[in-house]
């Protein structure tokens with residue numbers, strides 16, 4: 001059947017598109033579309049060519065392994081071409097069964113013939129490298145290039161610690177080992193984090209970062225990217241008896257000191273392949289590196305030779321893919337999220353897309369600078385990546401014409417969670433909410449920090465309890481913590497995970513004890529950005545009183561030893577927020593007292609140690625219970641009746657017989673204000 005005009009034109013268009021994208025991908029290391037999208041176009045062209053063989057031209061992208069030699073590296077002609085493997089795109093169990101059926105058919109096996117033995121491996125998502133060892137010594141490392149010739153990248157590969165420069169117990173004249181160079185996910189995230197901090201371009205994924213490092217002309221730069229390697233096969237071999245099975249080969253390579261991944265299994269038949277595929281699918285997110293599928297290889301070398309090759313692909317191996325970790329989708333909007341530490345992150349609202357095994361509808365855009373560099377705007381088609389347990393991210397946009405003008409996105413000036421001012425440190429990348437203690441997004445973090453051992457030291461106030469207390473609305477601000485001692489507070493505590501009476505009592509005692517603290521601990525407990533323990537001590541020593549810190553001007557803050565502009569600005573901004581000042585005032589009201597003691601190892605001396613008090617009448621602000629706990633926390637005792645041993649009677653309105661008795665015995669009578677003054681450390 002003669003191809004239609006439409007089919008002819010479509011094939012030509014697809015050839016052009018694929019060539020262009022392959023160039024960007026392999027040569028420029030700057031892909032513009034997701035792999036899955038490239039595969040789709042590739043398969044469309046394959047389908048047209050299969051239906052109309054006369055449209056299959058020798059230079060079609062389907063007829064060769066793409067790639068080319070980068071200028072700057074010496075070309076290396078591979079002694080044996082570096083092949084690729086066929087991909088099974090059916091990501092269900094059917095893909096594995098289809099491969100086994102094909103192998104059996106090509107070997108001419110009867111249906112009742114025994115199961116075929118396979119080696120199953122991971123399909124590492126990095127780049128293929130040929131390592132040439134002569135008499136056990138690494139003499140050359142080359143990229144795959146177009147499969148016939150690659151680039152000599154020996155100096156860069158020699159920086160990879162995992163690759164032995166000399167093999168153990170191998171003196172073969174020639175042994176070429178093939179495998180994958182890759183970047184672990186944690187190394188990749190660290191690399192990108194560093195780039196982000198420097199305000200520099202980030203890498204799209206570990207594979208691109210690894211490819212970039214390997215083909216970096218300066219080995220010193222390559223060294224800064226900690227690459228890794230897994231061996232999976234052989235190239236040219238002279239003077240070495242190749243083992244009879246693929247699994248034995250991998251064991252032999254491992255014995256020579258080469259890294260061979262441990263997640264490999266020898267299995268029998270289709271069922272074994274399916275089980276491996278499923279087992280690794282469940283493991284995929286937890287792996288330290290990206291894989292895009294698994295690889296099945298007929299284990300016996302004799303059978304491999306019998307099966308041979310179709311064009312440039314072995315009939316004895318197949319790659320069985322998993323859902324892609326990168327997909328493209330529509331960017332519908334950009335929200336701003338406030339993190340536990342107050343950092344504002346632009347988050348992409350996406351047309352839901354299936355990526356890395358789950359449906360994703362939100363992805364991080366990291367910060368405004370990265371967003372700008374990527375040039376994404378609402379309405380764009382963007383590339384989303386989700387790998388491992390890392391949160392999904394937008395890694396770029398697919399170039400295209402915007403049909404309407406879309407204004408550039410700006411970070412809000414006020415926090416979307418609490419309306420406090422948003423600030424960015426000079427030269428910094430991140431925008432932050434200055435709401436601190438007041439901001440609901442930062443509440444849990446703020447409470448945990450406040451209660452921490454080195455801060456107010458409230459034992460028994462852990463993650464889970466804070467989650468429950470905040471989620472149920474019992475605690476909104478730090479001062480609320482001290483209301484837990486009330487009857488209502490105790491009841492809410494008891495309701496949390498059915499806390500035992502004893503733990504409730506312990507927590508309340510810990511809270512009471514925490515009220516007598518030092519200025520340094522208190523300043524540290526407030527969780528002011530950049531104010532660690534040492535800075536808190538410096539501030540406490542310099543100013544001596546909380547009010548003086550709160551009212552200090554920028555210049556006054558800068559006079560503190562070891563306080564620079566960033567810290568000074570941060571402290572100043574913190575106390576410029578009315579909410580934060582209010583929190584401090586409320587903490588003062590619940591009875592927090594701070595000594596000027598520098599807060600080093602031990603707590604301040606108890607101001608009311610060995611003093612006995614008797615309470616009578618109604619005090620203006622303190623409930624009797626509260627006054628009692630304050631006195632006790634400060635080391636004093638509260639007795640029920642006045643005697644000669646009583647040191648002070650604290651009298652309020654409508655004080656009765658106890659006041660008369662005090663006067664009779666000549667015991668000092670004080671009011672609430674005087675009590676508060678006594679609570680202050682001497």
Ligand code: IVH
Nearest residue numbers: 083084085121122123124127128232295314
């Ligand atoms: S075997 C003749 N095993 O996938 C077979 N390849 O198209 C040659 N890859 O670029 C390849 N993991 O770099 C093989 N365990 C594995 C692999 C693997 C990743 C890559 C390889 C090549 C592509 C195959």
